[in-house]
Structure formats: structure tokens, C-alpha cells
Amino acid sequence: MRHGLMKKLGVVAAIAAAGVSLAACGSSKSSSSSSSNKTTTITFWNGFTSTDGDVLKQIVKDYNKTNKDHVKVKMDIMTWDNFNQKLPTGITAKKAPDFVAMNYGDMASYVANGTMKDMGDFYKQNGVDKSNFETTARNLGVINGKTYFVPMQVQGMYLYWNKKLFKKAGLNPNNPPKTWDELATDAKKISKLGNNTQGFAMPKDGSAIMYNLLQDNGAKLLNGSEKKSALNSAATKKSFDYLQQLIYKDGVGPKNISGAEADNLMLAGSLGLYINGPWLNSGLKKNNIDYGISTLVQAKQGDKKAILDGVGFGIPTSTSDSKTKAIYSFVKYWNTTKIGKKWSLENKCAPYLKSVAANKDIKKDKLVSTMYKQIGYAKPYYPGNKNMSNITTNVINPSIEKVLAGNNTTSVMKSASKQVDSTLSGN
Amino acid sequence: MEEIDTSVSKKRSFFRFWNQPKHAAYLFMAPSIIILLFFMVIPLIGTLGLSFFNINIFFTGTKFVGLDNFVQFFHDQRAINSMWHTVYFTLLETPTQVIVGTVAAAALSRTTLFNRFSRSVFYVPVICSLTTSGIIFSMLLDPNIGWIPYVLHQFGMSTPQFFRDATLAMPSIAVMTVWKNFGVTMTIMLTAIQAISPSLYESAEMDGANKKQQFFHVTIPQIIPSLGFCVMTNLIGSMQVFDQIYVTTAGGPEFKTESAVQYIYSRGFSAPYQLGYASAVATILFVIIAILSVSSNLYMSHKEKQMR
Structure with a gap:
């Protein structure tokens, strides 16, 4: 009987030990995101399900491989319909992603409900040239004088x-x-x-x-x-x-x-x-x-x-400051001439960065340069109206x-x- | 040692208690009760609670508004229309499905190789999701690229717009739903028909009843309980129609196929995310379904008693 009891105690101890190790794993994970030497994983939702999604995946893969800020972007691509259904419930259930790419027209109702972060300080980051952004594109993300999203893509009809x-x-x-x-x-x-x-x-x-x-x-x-x-x-x-x-x-x-x-x-x-x-x-x-x-x-x-439309990066208020810093690292990478050019040429999108628009390959591309002409005079339609x-x-x-x-x-x-x-x- | 003996005897009495059929029944029911409690009862109470508030999906700016959301429903023409569309769909779909399912079951009740094969074929659509079926029908009936309009055109007939025509859209959705689901009704009715004693048919035959008379005077009275079950479950399912409409017409043309559940969904889960109002409409729909199910159940029980 005593032998049986000892055996039971042994099982309990083993379970407890496993629990302690699992807890240790958990704590090491949380420290990985806070320590500057460890990788910070940031989750990213968007609706680029078409061929543009393949280009986006490649860009994210390259960023994860090459960035020196120890940031890893974990992306979840879904249809825009799904995205618009999941995000509000995700925000309410505190299960929102760390950042999203969304249409500027949809952004306003999130901002009105206080669920999006002010990203104004992004343009003050080292290596970000605010003047390189087309003003109309930058203003797509401005609601009541505050910046709630940074452009990712601009478009028109x-x-x-x-x-x-x-x-x-x-x-x-x-x-x-x-x-x-x-x-x-x-x-x-x-x-x-x-x-x-x-x-x-x-x-x-x-x-x-x-x-x-x-x-x-x-x-x-x-x-x-x-x-x-x-x-x-x-x-x-x-x-x-x-x-x-x-x-x-x-x-x-x-x-x-x-x-x-x-x-x-x-x-x-x-x-x-x-x-x-x-x-x-x-x-x-x-x-x-x-x-x-x-x-x-x-x-x-x-x-x-013409009406200017666009998609931009936004950050839900539930995202921590340390993760916001990591997100800025990716958004900064996105808004480089190299990535802007790749996105414009491969997806046939008008550029919104002046340095991209000035690039000779972009100028040579008939479709992209035609679209860019329209971006010059297009204006957003009732921006910021929830x-x-x-x-x-x-x-x-x-x-x-x-x-x-x-x-x-x-x-x-x-x-x-x-x-x-x-x-x-x-x- | 004594302590251990006591624990062993406690264990034994515990198992003895739960081994008794009247207690064991609760154990078998427990998983369903727990699931019902967490996924039906609690959300139902939650929905009723939310319907008294002006609340959005972000839970911001919440305000108690009493019965205002219910009052708003009676002034909201689109909401009322969505209820009528749901009733219209139910009136089209439920009787058609029960009749088609019962007739198919009667026709395939004898166990032959062909009948077994046919039963399997008719059951295949049940396995497909409604979304998949919706996409298939959208493509089949598309006036530009659809096979059915093409065939009709080849025979010199005008091409109906099916899902794009305000009059044809709802019947088209009903037909698609019957095609998708009648296999379930057929299977239930088949079990009921096969359970009928052959002696009843023999007696009817001896009395000179033909096949039609046998069907109406022997088969139908015998399968009334199963028929009642099918009517009730179909009725509840039809009143909750959503997936097939969402995929095929998205409520159009001109909201003519917008169902109550779809309206609730669009109010609660898209801008302006009026969760409180959507809950009020959901509560009203729940009450309507409850009244319809109870009355249909009472009617079928009455009919069953009458026929026996």
C-alpha cells in the first residue's frame, strides 16, 4: 500500500515538475519580447489574398531574414470580408493582432471608438523622411489632426x-x-x-x-x-x-x-x-x-x-509600446524606396513615395506611370468620417x-x- | 489502513450510485447539457440582456435604453421586410423539402441495389457545405457564364436572371436549399417507412386499396411522428436561413432576399456595429421561432392523435 502511495506521489511530483518547466518556458517567451537582444514577434492581419499577397509574403519573409532589430512579423492573410468581421470582435475580446493593414474608409469608425493608436511619432523616427511621402497619401491616415495610419498602398479607380x-x-x-x-x-x-x-x-x-x-x-x-x-x-x-x-x-x-x-x-x-x-x-x-x-x-x-483611396498600417490600442517600436521597424522597412518600387512594379500600383516615383524603372512602366498621374490630383473622399x-x-x-x-x-x-x-x- | 478502507468503500458507493440507470442517465445527458448551457442558454440570456442597451461591438459608449431597441424594430422597414422574407422562404422551403423527402423515401423504401445507390446519391449534397453549394448554384445559374441559362438559351428560351431577379431570387434559393437538404428528410422518413409493419399493407391490399390509397391511408398516418419532427426541424432551420443567401445574393436584389439573421448580422457585425439593436431583433426572431415551433408541434401531435 505504501509503495502505491509513493508511486502516486511520484506521479504528482512529475506533473508539478512539468508544470514548472512549462511555466519557465512561458516566462522565457515573455522575456524574449521585452529583452532588446531577443526576438520580438509581432502579429499582422491584412486582406491581400490575391497575387499581391504573394508579393507581400515575400517582402515579410525578406524582412524577417534581414532586419537587425530582432523583429519577426507573423502574418495572417484573410479576405477583407473576414478581416472586417474578425477585427472588431478581436479588439473587444483582447485578441487583436499587433498591427493591421486596412482601408482608410474603414479606419474612421475604429478611431471614433478609441481602438486605434496615434502613430504620429512614426514620422519622427530615425531614418524616416516625412517629406518623401506624398502629402495626400500621408493625409489619408489623419483624423482630427492625429495620424492613425501610415500609408502602405494608395490607389484610385x-x-x-x-x-x-x-x-x-x-x-x-x-x-x-x-x-x-x-x-x-x-x-x-x-x-x-x-x-x-x-x-x-x-x-x-x-x-x-x-x-x-x-x-x-x-x-x-x-x-x-x-x-x-x-x-x-x-x-x-x-x-x-x-x-x-x-x-x-x-x-x-x-x-x-x-x-x-x-x-x-x-x-x-x-x-x-x-x-x-x-x-x-x-x-x-x-x-x-x-x-x-x-x-x-x-x-x-x-x-x-478623382478620388484617392488607400490602405495603411494601423495599430490597435491593445498593442504594447515595445511592440509598437518593433512595428515601426517594419513600417519603416516598407516605406523604403526598394520595397516601394517592388510593390509598385509587381502589383502595378501607383507609388506614394517621391523617391519611388522618381525611379527610372517606375517611369518606364507605362501602367504605373499612368496611375501615378492620377495620384497627383486625386483627393480622399470625406476622410475621417466615421x-x-x-x-x-x-x-x-x-x-x-x-x-x-x-x-x-x-x-x-x-x-x-x-x-x-x-x-x-x-x- | 482503516482510512484507506473507508476511501475504498466511499469509492464503491460512488460508483454504485452512478451505476443506477436513473442516475447514469444524467451522466449521459451531462455533455449535451453543458454544451447547451454554454453555447445556447448563456448566449440567449446575454442576447436578451444586450437588447436593452445601446451598445456597439467595441463596448464603448454603452447606455441603458430599456425597450427602445424593440420599439425601433417596429419603425425599421428593412427589419420588418427581412422578417417577411424569412417567412416567405420558410413557406417555400419547408413544405417542398418535406414533400420531396417523403416522396423520395416512399419511392426508395424497398431495399434494392438501385434504391441503395439512389439514396447515397441523394445524400451527397447533405455532406457539402451550404457555402460550397451556394457557389456551385451561383455559377450554374449565372446568366453570363452559367450552364443552365446556356442550355435554356440553346432551346430558344429567354435567359432568366435567377439570383439577380427580384421575383426569382428567393424561389431559386429555396430550390437550392431543398436540393441540398432533402437527403436528411428522406433518410428520416425512410427509417419511419421501413418500420411500418408489412401486414398493414397486406390488409390494405386485401381490402382493395391501390398504391396511392396505401400511401395516404397507411404510410402517412404511420409516419406522422417523424413527419412532425421533420416539419419542426425544417421550420426552425428555415427561419434561421443565412449561409446560402449570404453566398448567392447577399440579400439582394434590393434587399428582396435579406433574411432576418442576415439583417441581424449586418447590424451587429458591420458598421455601425449596433450590437444592442441586433440583439433586440434576434430576440424578436427567437420569440417568433418559438411560437411557430410550439404551434407546429401541437398541431402535429393533435394530427397524430386524430389519425391513430
């Missing part, structure tokens, strides 16, 4: 056209439309080719195109103080009428199509004209589509209006759908304006 379909329709493949009216004329000609060929696609969730069209026509979404809707105007009606005429009445493109479905049409070579961001380039190249890209069409020739994401999803996108389905544009506009007011008043 560009005009894509299928050169093969242009030729078939008797159009000059090297002369894309410059105005919205020219776009309508060319789209009509292409849509007459038949065999399921579409002239132009306006996705029902195409708020980015809609905002550009509204802006070009002089329509405003919000009033000066951004407390009331300014949608109820002749310029908005003109924009809605234009889209309805093009899609619903003239039938130059599908009536009820999502952005993803419209992308597929362009990638399949059966869409003549399309407006989208730079991410479409890689797929078009992969599918051997003979296409061109130009700056966005305007209300009239010579205008220079209601924009809500207005886009719940008011503008449903309104586009109604316009494309043939609903009365005046009543759609009035109803949208009321809903914007209701959203702004917090109801």
Missing part, C-alpha cells in the same frame, strides 16, 4: 478597356474615352457586337465608381460640416440618370451584377469598358487580355478630378441597385438623402 473588342467595334484601340459621354458612346458600340459581349459594367456595389461620377458632376454627398446630406441636388439626379440610361435603358451592360461578377466578365474578355482599382491588372495579364489602362474619365475634357462605411453599405450601394433596376431616380435620390440624414443623426 482607373479606366480599363479591352483593345480587342475596341478593334472589333471599329473603335481606335489606342484612344480610350476621356469623358463619361464618350464612354457611353463607345460602350453602346461594343455592346452591339453580340455574343454576350458587354459594353460597360456598373456593379450594384460600385460605390467607388458612383462617388467619382457624383464628384465629376459636381454633386456632393454631405454638406460642408458633414452633418447633413447634400445628395438632394440636380447634379446627383444627373449622375443617377446617366447610369440608368446607360445600363437600364440602353442595356450596354448587365443590370444586376456584383463587382466580383463584373471583374470576371473583364477577365473573360467579354467586357469592353470597366472602371476598377489596380488589383485587376494581375488577372488581366494572367489571362492574356489585350487591354489598356488610363486615368479616370471626366465630366468634360480637361477636368482633373459614417462613410455605413452610408456606403446601407445607402449608396442599395441606391445604385435601385437606379440600375429602373426605379425612379428622383425618388431614389430623395430616399437616399433621407437615409444619409438619418445615419448622420445616429438613428
Whole structure:
């Protein structure tokens, strides 16, 4: 019996010893992140799931191998949809990543809820040249005078056209439309080719195109103080009428199509004209589509209006100061000419660092240099407004759908304006 | 030594206590009860609690608002519409699935090689996730690249817009759901049909009943309990429809297929992250489902008594 008891005691002791060793492992891990000689691991969430994700993975891998700050970036790439679902709950459950890459439009609601760190001191770090950043790009991350994100990528909406379909329709493949009216004329000609060929696609969730069209026509979404809707105007009606005429009445493109479905049409070579961001380039190249890209069409020739969009690095408030320092090391690495050039050339993105824009390889690349032209005059759309994401999803996108389905544009506009007011008043 | 003996006898009485069937039953139920408690009861109480607050997903600016969120629901046309769409989907999906499942079970009840093969084939969609099925149907029914519109076009028919048409979208989702799930109903009904004593059919045959009469007057009354179970589980499942809509139409066109759960999800988990209001709508949906399930259960029990 005593022997049995001793045996039991032995098992208990062994378990306790294992527990102590495990605890020791845990404490050594925590000290690894605090000691300056040990590696600090920082977690990073983003939504670059396409071919851009492969480039990002390579950059992170190179950084992990070469950085002298003993920092290791552990990256988790998910779809933007997943990202936008996981991050809020992650922040609430104190399981947020150390830093994220997110769209500037989504950032505002996080900032309004006090869940993002002020990153203003990043530009004061040794080796960071604030003046090398395009001011518009830098300002994307500024809300109420504070910097909440540092740019990672800037983008806009560009005009894509299928050169093969242009030729078939008797159009000059090297002369894309410059105005919205020219776009309508060319789209009509292409849509007459038949065999399921579409002239132009306006996705029902195409708020980015809609905002550009509204802006070009002089329509405003919000009033000066951004407390009331300014949608109820002749310029908005003109924009809605234009889209309805093009899609619903003239039938130059599908009536009820999502952005993803419209992308597929362009990638399949059966869409003549399309407006989208730079991410479409890689797929078009992969599918051997003979296409061109130009700056966005305007209300009239010579205008220079476009909306600037972008993704930046942000840090949740739950991240410790020591980890913030490590994150700055990676963000600094990202914002070097070498990495900026790689990201721009491989993903066909406009550069936002002046040193990258001045690089001869960048200047030589037709697509990138065309996109860069637009970055020069593009401006963010109601930056820092925490209601924009809500207005886009719940008011503008449903309104586009109604316009494309043939609903009365005046009543759609009035109803949208009321809903914007209701959203702004917090109801 | 005495101490050890006491502990051994305590152990024995412990095992003896839990070995009795009436006590052991609790042990078997314990895992389910614990899971139900942590994943159903506590979240349900939590949801009810949250519905009285103006609270966002970040738990900032929380304010007690009493019944305001419930009052807001009755002024929120989109929320009310989402409830109607859910009821419409349930009315389309539940009877169709139960009928198709029962007819398939009756047709495949005899154990032949072909019937066994057919049962397996009909059960395959059940194994696929709803998301996968949704993607497959989206591609099959796509007016530009879909196979079904292509075939219809080849026969000179106009190409329906299916998921993109406000009238056709919900029926298309219902058809897809029936295709995906009727294998479960079929399996349950098959078990019930196979348990019917053959002597009942023999007697019916001797009385001159044809196959149709046998089905309605012998098979159906015998399978009423299983039928009731299928109706109730399908009803609850349909009222909670989400995945297939999220993947195929995302609630469109013009919110015409937005279900209650999808509306709750979009209110709570996307900007402006109104967790309190989403909880109130969830509570209302819970009450509706509870009323429907209890009434359908009572009706089926009544029917069962009537038929016996």
C-alpha cells in the first residue's frame, strides 16, 4: 500500500515538475519580447489574398531574414470580408493582432471608438523622411489632426478597356474615352457586337465608381460640416440618370451584377469598358487580355478630378509600446524606396513615395506611370468620417441597385438623402 | 489502513450510485447539457440582456435604453421586410423539402441495389457545405457564364436572371436549399417507412386499396411522428436561413432576399456595429421561432392523435 502511495506521489511530483518547466518556458517567451537582444514577434492581419499577397509574403519573409532589430512579423492573410468581421470582435475580446493593414474608409469608425493608436511619432523616427511621402497619401491616415495610419498602398479607380473588342467595334484601340459621354458612346458600340459581349459594367456595389461620377458632376454627398446630406441636388439626379440610361435603358451592360461578377466578365474578355482599382491588372495579364489602362474619365475634357483611396498600417490600442517600436521597424522597412518600387512594379500600383516615383524603372512602366498621374490630383473622399462605411453599405450601394433596376431616380435620390440624414443623426 | 478502507468503500458507493440507470442517465445527458448551457442558454440570456442597451461591438459608449431597441424594430422597414422574407422562404422551403423527402423515401423504401445507390446519391449534397453549394448554384445559374441559362438559351428560351431577379431570387434559393437538404428528410422518413409493419399493407391490399390509397391511408398516418419532427426541424432551420443567401445574393436584389439573421448580422457585425439593436431583433426572431415551433408541434401531435 505504501509503495502505491509513493508511486502516486511520484506521479504528482512529475506533473508539478512539468508544470514548472512549462511555466519557465512561458516566462522565457515573455522575456524574449521585452529583452532588446531577443526576438520580438509581432502579429499582422491584412486582406491581400490575391497575387499581391504573394508579393507581400515575400517582402515579410525578406524582412524577417534581414532586419537587425530582432523583429519577426507573423502574418495572417484573410479576405477583407473576414478581416472586417474578425477585427472588431478581436479588439473587444483582447485578441487583436499587433498591427493591421486596412482601408482608410474603414479606419474612421475604429478611431471614433478609441481602438486605434496615434502613430504620429512614426514620422519622427530615425531614418524616416516625412517629406518623401506624398502629402495626400500621408493625409489619408489623419483624423482630427492625429495620424492613425501610415500609408502602405494608395490607389484610385482607373479606366480599363479591352483593345480587342475596341478593334472589333471599329473603335481606335489606342484612344480610350476621356469623358463619361464618350464612354457611353463607345460602350453602346461594343455592346452591339453580340455574343454576350458587354459594353460597360456598373456593379450594384460600385460605390467607388458612383462617388467619382457624383464628384465629376459636381454633386456632393454631405454638406460642408458633414452633418447633413447634400445628395438632394440636380447634379446627383444627373449622375443617377446617366447610369440608368446607360445600363437600364440602353442595356450596354448587365443590370444586376456584383463587382466580383463584373471583374470576371473583364477577365473573360467579354467586357469592353470597366472602371476598377489596380488589383485587376494581375488577372488581366494572367489571362492574356489585350487591354489598356488610363486615368479616370471626366465630366468634360480637361477636368482633373478623382478620388484617392488607400490602405495603411494601423495599430490597435491593445498593442504594447515595445511592440509598437518593433512595428515601426517594419513600417519603416516598407516605406523604403526598394520595397516601394517592388510593390509598385509587381502589383502595378501607383507609388506614394517621391523617391519611388522618381525611379527610372517606375517611369518606364507605362501602367504605373499612368496611375501615378492620377495620384497627383486625386483627393480622399470625406476622410475621417466615421459614417462613410455605413452610408456606403446601407445607402449608396442599395441606391445604385435601385437606379440600375429602373426605379425612379428622383425618388431614389430623395430616399437616399433621407437615409444619409438619418445615419448622420445616429438613428 | 482503516482510512484507506473507508476511501475504498466511499469509492464503491460512488460508483454504485452512478451505476443506477436513473442516475447514469444524467451522466449521459451531462455533455449535451453543458454544451447547451454554454453555447445556447448563456448566449440567449446575454442576447436578451444586450437588447436593452445601446451598445456597439467595441463596448464603448454603452447606455441603458430599456425597450427602445424593440420599439425601433417596429419603425425599421428593412427589419420588418427581412422578417417577411424569412417567412416567405420558410413557406417555400419547408413544405417542398418535406414533400420531396417523403416522396423520395416512399419511392426508395424497398431495399434494392438501385434504391441503395439512389439514396447515397441523394445524400451527397447533405455532406457539402451550404457555402460550397451556394457557389456551385451561383455559377450554374449565372446568366453570363452559367450552364443552365446556356442550355435554356440553346432551346430558344429567354435567359432568366435567377439570383439577380427580384421575383426569382428567393424561389431559386429555396430550390437550392431543398436540393441540398432533402437527403436528411428522406433518410428520416425512410427509417419511419421501413418500420411500418408489412401486414398493414397486406390488409390494405386485401381490402382493395391501390398504391396511392396505401400511401395516404397507411404510410402517412404511420409516419406522422417523424413527419412532425421533420416539419419542426425544417421550420426552425428555415427561419434561421443565412449561409446560402449570404453566398448567392447577399440579400439582394434590393434587399428582396435579406433574411432576418442576415439583417441581424449586418447590424451587429458591420458598421455601425449596433450590437444592442441586433440583439433586440434576434430576440424578436427567437420569440417568433418559438411560437411557430410550439404551434407546429401541437398541431402535429393533435394530427397524430386524430389519425391513430
